[in-house]
Amino acid sequence: xxxxxxxDETAHAIVDACDALAHGSLVGLPTETVYGLAADxxxxxxxxxxxxxxxxxxxxxxxxHVASTAMACREGVLDERAQLLAETFWPGPLTLVVPxxxxxxxxxxxxxxxxxxxxxxxxxxxxxxxxxxxxxxLAAPSANPSGKLSPTSARDVAHAFGEEVAMVIDGGSCExxxxxxxxGLLPSEPARLLRPGIVSRDALxxxxxxxxxxxxxxxxxxxxxxxxYAPGASVxxxxxxxxxxxxxxxxxxxxxxxxxxxxxxxxxxxAAANLYRMLRQLDQQNPAGIAVMPVPEQGLxxxxxxxxxxxxxxxx
Ligand code: TXA
Ligand code: MG
Numbered sequence: 001x002x003x004x005x006x007x008d009e010t011a012h013a014i015v016d017a018c019d020a021l022a023h024g025s026l027v028g029l030p031t032e033t034v035y036g037l038a039a040d041x042x043x044x045x046x047x048x049x050x051x052x053x054x055x056x057x058x059x060x061x062x063x064x065h066v067a068s069t070a071m072a073c074r075e076g077v078l079d080e081r082a083q084l085l086a087e088t089f090w091p092g093p094l095t096l097v098v099p100x101x102x103x104x105x106x107x108x109x110x111x112x113x114x115x116x117x118x119x120x121x122x123x124x125x126x127x128x129x130x131x132x133x134x135x136x137x138l139a140a141p142s143a144n145p146s147g148k149l150s151p152t153s154a155r156d157v158a159h160a161f162g163e164e165v166a167m168v169i170d171g172g173s174c175e176x177x178x179x180x181x182x183x184g185l186l187p188s189e190p191a192r193l194l195r196p197g198i199v200s201r202d203a204l205x206x207x208x209x210x211x212x213x214x215x216x217x218x219x220x221x222x223x224x225x226x227x228x229y230a231p232g233a234s235v236x237x238x239x240x241x242x243x244x245x246x247x248x249x250x251x252x253x254x255x256x257x258x259x260x261x262x263x264x265x266x267x268x269x270x271a272a273a274n275l276y277r278m279l280r281q282l283d284q285q286n287p288a289g290i291a292v293m294p295v296p297e298q299g300l301x302x303x304x305x306x307x308x309x310x311x312x313x314x315x316x
Contacts (some may be wrong), residue, residue: 003158006168011281013169018134020166028157030171033093033179035157038139044107047139053164056146061112062139067131072119075104076165082185088263091123093180093198110139126171149276177273196303228310231283235312236291245288251295268300
């Protein structure tokens with residue numbers, strides 16, 4: 001498999017990326033959370049390429065990335081709660097699931113046939129320039145083969161997809177390091193946390209006092225399939241000591257000196273940013289298993305532990 005061009009984030013790269021997208025090709029796109037595999041969300045053939053490249057079940061809808069709240073309002077119906085969240089958290093790592101707009105442009109395949117749509121205005125400068133220049137929504141799931149670790153560098157994307165992507169724009173390593181928080185805001189329903197993420201539950205509760213979910217056992221967002229974000233090696237959580245053949249992913253000041261440490265000072269923001277990169281690094285050593293030290297559940301810890309539990313779940 002030949003690697004695609006990894007290009008620097010120049011104005012020229014944005015023009016080339018627009019050209020590739022207009023021709024139905026895929027572009028590796030940096031965002032502040034993880035890299036996305038972007039396609040023109042209004043072009044079903046381009047979107048089909050995303051599903052094929054990722055090996056993603058077609059019942060799993062994609063997030064439509066848009067340049068602004070105004071553009072979001074052309075694709076979905078944002079009620080007062082959604083407007084308030086948009087004002088507060090966009091551009092940024094929050095995805096809103098709302099009823100689809102009757103005159104929206106995002107194709108049915110990208111929405112997996114649902115009458116709802118997931119919308120996000122990303123904050124990363126490259127994502128913003130590309131969305132601004134392209135002028136149409138981009139469907140962009142995380143740029144990893146379905147079920148595997150999400151990518152936090154341009155190289156991860158190039159390595160996973162080879163020539164299936166026309167180009168990968170190198171926007172550096174992702175600042176946040178895990179995916180956006182997904183909140184469902186549907187008529188006559190309480191606001192529902194569908195996927196914990198970079199915007200913590202506490203941050204949302206200030207605006208959504210009735211926030212519920214995620215519901216245990218239910219598939220809230222299809223990315224909630226129990227085994228997900230999985231490295232090749234098995235993952236053991238809550239580990240204090242290494243077993244034979246294992247490598248350790250540490251957290252906090254008490255981690256063994258020879259382990260990779262998510263955050264020696266037990267900082268959850270730093271740990272989120274390091275999570276996928278370190279899991280990937282440990283996986284490359286082909287260990288018997290990856291032992292992960294406990295990470296506290298508060299704040300961003302909820303999203304980190306959500307990803308870790310899925311990485312450790314029995315594989316589907
Ligand atoms: O940070 C992120 O959100 C990254 C970057 C690239 O923006 N994207 C991302 O996309 O994580 P993806 O496709 O890997 O995850 C999107 C999640 C999936 O779990 C999908 O099921 C859910 O969003 N989703 C999309 N549309 C939905 C809808 N209408 N209702 C419920 N869940 C939806
Ligand atoms: Mg994903």
